[in-house]
Amino acid sequence: MTQVLVVNSGSSSVKYQVIDLPSEQVIDKGQRDRVGIDGGDFPTHRAAIADIVASLPANVSLDLVGHRVVHGGARFTEPVVIDRDVILGIDEVSALAPLHNPANLEGIHAVTEVMPELPQVAVFDTAFFSTLSPAAYDYALPRDVVEKYGIRKYGFHGTSHDYVTGELRGLMPPTKNPLRVVSFHLGNGSSVAAVRGGVAVDTSMGLTPLAGLVMGTRSGDIDPSVVLYLQREAGLSLEEVDELLNRHSGLLGLSGHSDMRDLSEHAEQGDPDALHALDVWSWRAKHYLGAYLAQLGGLDAIVFTGGIGENSAALRARAVSGLEGLGIEMDEQRNLAHSDRPRLVSTDDSAVSLWVIPTNEELYIARRAVECVNSSRS
Known part of the structure; x- marks a missing residue:
């Protein structure tokens, strides 16, 4: 032991x-x-x-x-x-x-x-995404700038994405071809990853954890010229723009609420800002889901994890609503059921299986730490 x-x-x-x-x-x-x-x-x-x-x-x-x-x-x-x-x-x-x-x-x-x-x-956190191809991790910037400053997509939440997609392989029946999975880690910080055969192909976060999905206080993807525009027109300093994008944007900026539970409660009461924030969140989630389906050449499973991914049936439903034509069908009753165990939430007829798998990054770290020490001693 x-x-x-x-x-x-x-x-x-x-x-x-x-x-x-x-x-x-x-x-x-x-x-x-x-x-x-x-x-x-x-x-x-x-x-x-x-x-x-x-x-x-x-x-x-x-x-x-x-x-x-x-x-x-x-x-x-x-x-x-x-x-x-x-x-x-x-x-x-x-x-x-x-x-x-x-x-x-x-x-x-x-x-x-x-x-x-x-x-x-x-x-x-970044190690899982070291398998990304140059086409996936490179930004279209001058080579000398990229190489001098180490600018590329690194990705984050790798311990979580690696853990839940690994657990999924034990839950799915064996397949002839490598399993194609989109993994949603949804919390106050959120990211999505495309994984083929246990190997990361792409992910939404980039050089920093600011890129990608709409998060609690982080903007996710924006036109990079927004930074320059705010400096020029609003007179904001670099530090003020950084603070704005990381701590005052995302769901908080759209609705005044950074916690998804508060946001959902206000949306249920008909708050237009809360409803709009959920629409923007859903649009971005589907944007990445569609992109990764294309990059993987099809899809076998979608996994939801993280505080929101594990606990919000409404957000899981929003992320895949209207995608029945792509073979993605969520079972409403299965999705509404509460459990702290891994569970299937798609219909029996869904071509793409939908799963909720609680993440356990501490267990993942413990496993990998033991593997690393044993390997170093052998």
Whole structure:
């Protein structure tokens, strides 16, 4: 048996789980908030990690630590055992995820200080999309600019997309050809991925997590000239535009509500802004679904996951409504049924099967961390 501490270190919080493998039992889990802020509960990430370790049940005997790291750039395409060179590499791509990678590094440094004897593994959100072809990940920019600044589509939520499409392969009957899947990870941050035979073909997020679907506070896709227009006509600085697109746009900008539950409640009451926001959300979701159906040359399954994907029957229905002509038929009763287990929500006659599969990124990280350490020792 191997006990893995999975750490997701944010700028002001540390989430964790202790998972036993191969039983996959969660022995302990929790979160430390108000980390490193004035008047907070923990002055540093080290203090938060030390408190977590001190609070672990007596039956916990940790063997290794797996860290969620958001951005691996072009270098990190698989989980890696953390050493000084890896830490420098994560730091080098921090400009691509300034809100995430530095915080992830704080967690790594904290664990090193508190438990220096334990091996640590970095598992990257972007790694799953390292299989994208140049045609899929390249932007039409000058080559020298692209190469100097590392500009390309990287994709995010890879741990979730890889996990749920892997689970799907165990649920679907064997197929002669590689399984063609569109995976929707829907939460406050949302993305969609095209996957063939377990290998990522395309995804909606790009250089950063701003691109793609309409999200809680993020705009998703826009004409890039909007940035220049706002600078020129509205007199906004780069920082103000960045703040606008990441924190004040998306569903919040369209309706005044960033939480899909609040938005749905207002839509049910006939709020025109809420109804419009849902229309825009649905339009963008179908845009990507249609694009990925074309890129995959057909479709065998669609998976919904994430907080919204798992819990909002209405949003799942909106994403595929009117697509019966493409062989995509949702069963209303199956879709409305509540469960925390993987479940089929399409009709028996649907050519494309529709699934709700709860994601488990912590388990995914634990599995990959153990695989990585075992491989490094062999």
